[in-house]
Amino acid sequence: MSERGQTLPLIEALERLRWPEALEAYSGLTGQPLLAIDLRDGAPRAGAEAIEQLRRVLSEVPCPTIGLSGQNLDDSARALLASFDVIVTDENEAAAVVDRVRARPQAAAALVQLLRLGEVLDVHEGLIAESLTYSMLQSGPEFAGWLASRERRPAAAVAQEDAVLAERDGRVLRLTLNRPERRNAFSVSMRDRLAELLAAAVADDSVEEIVLCGSGPAFCSGGDLDEFGTLPDPATAHLVRSTRNVARLLAACGPRVTAEVHGACVGAGVELAAFARRVLARGDATFELPEVGMGLVPGAGGTVSIPRRIGRQRTAYMALTGEPIDVSTALRWGLVDRVVD
Structure with missing residues (x-):
């Protein structure tokens, strides 16, 4: 034995x-x-x-x-x-x-149980399950330990309108994540502006294509770590995610969305892009899910979007190791559809 x-x-x-x-x-x-x-x-x-x-x-x-x-x-x-x-x-x-x-045994267990459950849930149900799991872990000791180990910086003030730039060219709507000085860290202002623009696009049949991209050296470096743990309690955080949910809106727009990614695609930068019908990646793109190391699970829709592209087991491998994968691996797995210059 x-x-x-x-x-x-x-x-x-x-x-x-x-x-x-x-x-x-x-x-x-x-x-x-x-x-x-x-x-x-x-x-x-x-x-x-x-x-x-x-x-x-x-x-x-x-x-x-x-x-x-x-x-x-x-x-x-x-x-x-x-x-x-x-x-x-x-x-x-x-x-x-x-x-x-x-x-991180608690976060790891929650992740795999969530991914198992996700195989029988639709997108809406999966997003609810993900948010509830995320909120549960926000009140746990692993996230508390990670949060206590960080030195929080003052959040950079960015006008909501500037956090995501919108440009309309005929029937094409280009949405650009626009916090290049923070490698497009996904902040509250960015989330709210992107949700506002996507909600309008859902209702506008004249928008035939939505292009999601990022300014600066990275597509999106994940959630803004300086905003983690700033909501009053996990229950409120779940209601916020349920009410202002970019992942749900991207899924609704999915057939019309092309994500153009480059540089670091971390956390939300992988999770949201994976909802797109097409993901075009530059050769310098890397993809990473670090949340389990923080005592959490992916919380921007990744436990729903990524398994639908690469399967439950590869999603679990990415999340459990926290190691980045390069663009050639992402292409081979199906996380991206084409590598572009």
């Missing part, structure tokens, strides 16, 4: 996890905040009932599940691939996930 905390061979996992207690053994509350199973040696004598039981455990266990895959998997291993939260192909990839999960 493998030692506590190590990857379980598949044949051992089938035996150990067939009891109901398995759902309590793997949790951030027990000191074992993840379940990792090595699929490479398979379990050639495993019956269909044992495989189905393990599949149920993987869908219900309250922690991230990691499958270590490889070439020439047997039938038992292949039958389980889609049930894991993350699939990795070597120990280095696994370590990147494990390190973040151990550092």
Whole structure:
């Protein structure tokens, strides 16, 4: 039997996890905040009932599940691939996930549970579930610890009208995120102005194409960290997100939206762009989901938009590792549609 905390061979996992207690053994509350199973040696004598039981455990266990895959998997291993939260192909990839999960077990568990649930929710339902999860974590110790570790700077005053520039050219509406000095950090003023412009576009059939882009060196460097934790309480924060929701409006406009991205696309910069029908990326674009490291989950619609482009497992890998991916990887995965000069 493998030692506590190590990857379980598949044949051992089938035996150990067939009891109901398995759902309590793997949790951030027990000191074992993840379940990792090595699929490479398979379990050639495993019956269909044992495989189905393990599949149920993987869908219900309250922690991230990691499958270590490889070439020439047997039938038992292949039958389980889609049930894991993350699939990795070597120990280095696994370590990147494990390190973040151990550092932020609550946020990691909430993320994978949200992504599992999202597979059966529509866009509106998924956005509600994401916001509720985000608000729950805002009141948790992991986010509080991250917030306390930061030295907050005074928020830069930007007129709402200037935070997003709108230019109409015939039937094309170009919306430009316009805080270049802050790498287009997604602030309250930017959110409110973008929501206002998108709401008008939803109601205007004469707008046939919406182009979303950013000024300066980056498309969007994510939420404005100096505004994090400034609302009075998580319940109010959820109501704000439900009322003034850029993700919902982008989804409504989605067939008409082209996102032109470059430089850093972090957090909201990935999440919002992924709602577009087309994402065109310059060669310098990178994509990153850092929220789990802050004790949160993506909160700008990313648990809805990104899985619809690259699938649940790759979304979980991006969010759990927090590591940026380059434009070639994003193109291969389907996060962007074309690389442009």
